[in-house]
Amino acid sequence: MNSRVSDLLDQLLSISKPLEPFDMPLLDAHGATLAEDILAGGQVVLRAGSRIRSTQIGLAASIGLDRLPSRPHPRVVVISAGDDLVEPGQSLGDSEDEFETNSWMLTTAVRESGATGYRVHTIAENHQQLRQIIEDQLVRADLIVISGESRDESFGLITGVLSELGEITSVEPNLAESGQHNFGLIGPDLTPVVTLPGDPIGAFLSMEIFIRPMIRTMLGASNVFRNILTLKLTNTISSPEGKTSFIRANIESDGTVTALVNQSDLISLSDATGLIVIPEKVTGYQQGDMVNVMILERSNN
Numbered sequence: 001m002n003s004r005v006s007d008l009l010d011q012l013l014s015i016s017k018p019l020e021p022f023d024m025p026l027l028d029a030h031g032a033t034l035a036e037d038i039l040a041g042g043q044v045v046l047r048a049g050s051r052i053r054s055t056q057i058g059l060a061a062s063i064g065l066d067r068l069p070s071r072p073h074p075r076v077v078v079i080s081a082g083d084d085l086v087e088p089g090q091s092l093g094d095s096e097d098e099f100e101t102n103s104w105m106l107t108t109a110v111r112e113s114g115a116t117g118y119r120v121h122t123i124a125e126n127h128q129q130l131r132q133i134i135e136d137q138l139v140r141a142d143l144i145v146i147s148g149e150s151r152d153e154s155f156g157l158i159t160g161v162l163s164e165l166g167e168i169t170s171v172e173p174n175l176a177e178s179g180q181h182n183f184g185l186i187g188p189d190l191t192p193v194v195t196l197p198g199d200p201i202g203a204f205l206s207m208e209i210f211i212r213p214m215i216r217t218m219l220g221a222s223n224v225f226r227n228i229l230t231l232k233l234t235n236t237i238s239s240p241e242g243k244t245s246f247i248r249a250n251i252e253s254d255g256t257v258t259a260l261v262n263q264s265d266l267i268s269l270s271d272a273t274g275l276i277v278i279p280e281k282v283t284g285y286q287q288g289d290m291v292n293v294m295i296l297e298r299s300n301n
Contacts, residue, residue, distance in 0.1 A: 232256045
């Protein structure tokens, strides 16, 4: 089933509920989301929905608090499944093998989003073995994210297993450089699960566009989405007709934005400081056009 990017995002956010808050010790609360306003001297000194950073920890301590009402870090299990995936540091066996990339990238991206990430790389030999691995992870997961091989040979196996564990929907968003996704609720606690395309670029885009907002929603954060700026484009870019594209780009010091070359390789992911958004009804932009840019929270410096 085909789906608009915005429609799939809405469906994923609908199964992402804010986690229940509790009073967390100050050091444990670091990086979590404040669940309610904190008052001192009759005024609000810490606001609900804000991320608890070192300065907020210091302020809480200064008014005598050793705990803060916080929504905990979501526990996100990242599973990578495929018999041709080889762990970095080992040797590739043949031309069909590839180094396992997605779980490393996705687990660290999950942590950058404010969650606790657990990485699981499995070479499941059969249906039952993969099912056991997923069921074992349910006890520690608020969200499960699964990717397969870049050639998506394992997608059918993953889909079949998940369909036994809950109600699963398969969709293909009209997102350039992407592919099929699964999503749904599985297990006795109805844990959200999302299956991403195996190609690393497709997995990265889905992490940014779909998974990160899910995590931010679970955190109860006030800033669920990345900031968007409108900047002048320094070069010409194109997009497939009927597809939404997110072009890796660099935001320049003069406030312009430049699309990176070699969009098909991982270097563009590593170098990008922003994603130029091209809506599905637009096939490209010319040099000098004003474009919307999703700001990535990292720098090359």
